[in-house]
Amino acid sequence: QVQLVESGGGVVQPGKSLRLSCAASGFTFSSYAMHWVRQAPGKGLEWVALISKDGSNKFYADSVKGRFTISRDNSKNTLYLQMNSLRAEDTAVYYCARDQTTGTNLDYWGQGTLVTVSS
Amino acid sequence: QSVLTQPPSVSAAPGQKVTISCSGSSSNIGNNYVSWYQQLPGTAPKLLIYDNNKRPSGIPDRFSGSKSGTSATLGITGLQTGDEADYYCGTWDSSLTTWVFGGGTKLTVL
Numbered sequence: 700q701v702q703l704v705e706s707g708g709g710v711v712q713p714g715k716s717l718r719l720s721c722a723a724s725g726f727t728f729s730s731y732a733m734h735w736v737r738q739a740p741g742k743g744l745e746w747v748a749l750i751s752k753d754g755s756n757k758f759y760a761d762s763v764k765g766r767f768t769i770s771r772d773n774s775k776n777t778l779y780l781q782m783n784s785l786r787a788e789d790t791a792v793y794y795c796a797r798d799q800t801t802g803t804n805l806d807y808w809g810q811g812t813l814v815t816v817s818s
Numbered sequence: 819q820s821v822l823t824q825p826p827s828v829s830a831a832p833g834q835k836v837t838i839s840c841s842g843s844s845s846n847i848g849n850n851y852v853s854w855y856q857q858l859p860g861t862a863p864k865l866l867i868y869d870n871n872k873r874p875s876g877i878p879d880r881f882s883g884s885k886s887g888t889s890a891t892l893g894i895t896g897l898q899t900g901d902e903a904d905y906y907c908g909t910w911d912s913s914l915t916t917w918v919f920g921g922g923t924k925l926t927v928l
Contacts, residue, residue, distance in 0.1 A: 794863070
């Protein structure tokens with residue numbers, strides 16, 4: 700069965716960096732585009748980034764553009780989110796999600812990992 | 819302010835029907851597939867409806883989706899207390915080249 704397991708969350712000071720990982724299993728990872736979506740405490744879903752199947756195309760929300768980098772290693776079935784220059788407003792649960800057919804829907808989601816940006 | 823507009827909350831009694839609207843524009847809903855997500859309290863979102871009106875395996879036919887022009891609607895019939903959740907619409911925005919979500923609608927089954 701499809702499984703997505705995020706890791707790497709934690710407490711980090713403003714201005715610092717953190718890298719999230721999402722380990723995928725149960726499907727051919729290299730055949731699917733992947734997303735990162737976040738949810739601040741008590742708030743709605745906010746899309747963060749999308750990467751194509753082969754990693755050649757990447758798209759970002761304006762709120763993270765220039766600070767966050769999405770990447771993937773298809774040989775390791777793993778998705779990454781490198782987060783630099785973190786701000787308090789980046790505090791959220793970060794989910795990775797599979798795109799069923801690029802840009803149409805997010806059909807499987809991980810359980811999420813909490814990132815807290817605080818001094 | 820979300821690109822897609824949803825009502826903040828809806829409510830209905832058990833057994834009744836409810837609809838949740840999602841309004842957008844020609845750059846998103848008007849020209850792309852809409853999907854809907856259910857987020858039960860304390861859990862990750864789950865795909866409920868995709869390609870405007872299709873249900874993934876395991877989703878009961880009490881849940882339905884439709885799209886007309888630049889708006890989409892999620893319908894839930896035979897409401898159960900277990901349907902209490904937050905519901906989000908989502909689609910690709912071709913102008914922004916980003917995925918966009920609605921602000922979410924909290925469903926209360928009275």
